[in-house]
Amino acid sequence: MNTRGRILEALEGRGGFVSGAGLAAGLGISRAAVWKQIDRLKDEGYAIEGVRSRGYRLLSRPDSINDHEISRRLTTAVLGRRLLCLSRTGSTNTDAAALGREGAVEGTVVLANEQTAGRGRLGRQWLSVAGVNLYMSVLLRPPIVPAQAPQLSLLAGVAVAAALEAEGVDTRIKWPNDVLVGSRKICGVLTEIEAEADHVGFVVVGMGINVNSLDKHFPDELKPIATSILMESGRASSRAALAARVLGEMETRYQDFCRNGLAAVAAEWTQRSCLSGKEVRVNGPNGEIVGICAGIDSDGALLVKQEGGGTAQRILAGDVTMRGGV
Ligand code: BTN
Numbered sequence: 001m002n003t004r005g006r007i008l009e010a011l012e013g014r015g016g017f018v019s020g021a022g023l024a025a026g027l028g029i030s031r032a033a034v035w036k037q038i039d040r041l042k043d044e045g046y047a048i049e050g051v052r053s054r055g056y057r058l059l060s061r062p063d064s065i066n067d068h069e070i071s072r073r074l075t076t077a078v079l080g081r082r083l084l085c086l087s088r089t090g091s092t093n094t095d096a097a098a099l100g101r102e103g104a105v106e107g108t109v110v111l112a113n114e115q116t117a118g119r120g121r122l123g124r125q126w127l128s129v130a131g132v133n134l135y136m137s138v139l140l141r142p143p144i145v146p147a148q149a150p151q152l153s154l155l156a157g158v159a160v161a162a163a164l165e166a167e168g169v170d171t172r173i174k175w176p177n178d179v180l181v182g183s184r185k186i187c188g189v190l191t192e193i194e195a196e197a198d199h200v201g202f203v204v205v206g207m208g209i210n211v212n213s214l215d216k217h218f219p220d221e222l223k224p225i226a227t228s229i230l231m232e233s234g235r236a237s238s239r240a241a242l243a244a245r246v247l248g249e250m251e252t253r254y255q256d257f258c259r260n261g262l263a264a265v266a267a268e269w270t271q272r273s274c275l276s277g278k279e280v281r282v283n284g285p286n287g288e289i290v291g292i293c294a295g296i297d298s299d300g301a302l303l304v305k306q307e308g309g310g311t312a313q314r315i316l317a318g319d320v321t322m323r324g325g326v
Pocket residue numbers: 090091092093094115117118119120121122124126134135136137178187188189190206207208209
């Protein structure tokens with residue numbers, strides 16, 4: 001942890017005033033250095049009161065994406081134990097993949113306050129406005145074959161849905177992994193892998209969650225189909241708290257996935273999906289299929305029962321629409 005993180009820890013620990021001399025002695029630095037670091041914390045948005053003869057007191061913290069704000073809330077053993085928090089980057093998925101190639105440990109997480117080249121699925125762009133949303137990529141080294149990598153997208157979608165539920169936002173998942181509120185998207189997941197034919201080197205699971213964005217942040221074409229936690233709940237949320245919560249929800253499911261496969265996630269996905277039991281139309285590589293969605297199987301394939309047909313069709317790729325729109 002850096003010096004500013006340790007100063008914050010000391011201020012939080014006491015709750016009240018902490019003397020400059022006490023901070024300096026505890027950290028093994030000069031009082032002038034403490035003062036300098038306090039100034040930097042103020043620049044980062046922390047409200048810190050300084051009173052002569054009493055010391056410093058933390059009044060409020062900003063909604064910052066930084067190591068300290070996330071680490072202090074982490075409940076995980078692996079995910080996020082190495083964190084890279086950037087104020088601005090092209091794409092956190094690209095950064096996480098570069099770290100993966102350099103041999104970074106499993107669970108390394110890259111977050112950014114802003115992305116200038118955020119990427120979505122199918123070569124789309126992911127709008128990544130500064131300061132309001134969560135842009136987070138998790139590096140994993142799972143014991144799977146390349147064909148199983150999309151299962152981690154399903155796992156991430158379920159973990160985000162659970163984290164949003166804890167924030168009081170009721171979401172549904174659309175196959176494979178869009179997280180929706182009603183018919184509006186609140187989160188997208190982009191999973192990318194580095195693999196040989198039969199061996200996965202690493203997987204990067206990137207999540208873009210609309211947290212505190214407002215209608216004005218979305219371009220006209222997205223306004224009718226996008227939403228955020230703030231727009232749904234009327235309350236601003238801490239992005240750092242949400243990041244830590246998502247990582248917690250992901251880790252428990254990931255541990256189970258590595259030991260027992262996708263079964264538990266598949267069951268939860270089926271329960272959280274907006275498609276289950278509904279009539280769906282799938283446009284895939286083998287043409288169009290219309291039928292009732294029966295959830296996903298333990299490989300992550302979408303199950304669609306056609307009228308008069310016997311067993312459900314297994315859909316591995318395609319665009320799904322539900323009768324009535326979404
Ligand atoms: C989608 O198309 O629905 C997936 C969007 C994924 C966006 C996230 S934001 C963090 C990470 N970095 C990227 O460039 N993309 C993913």
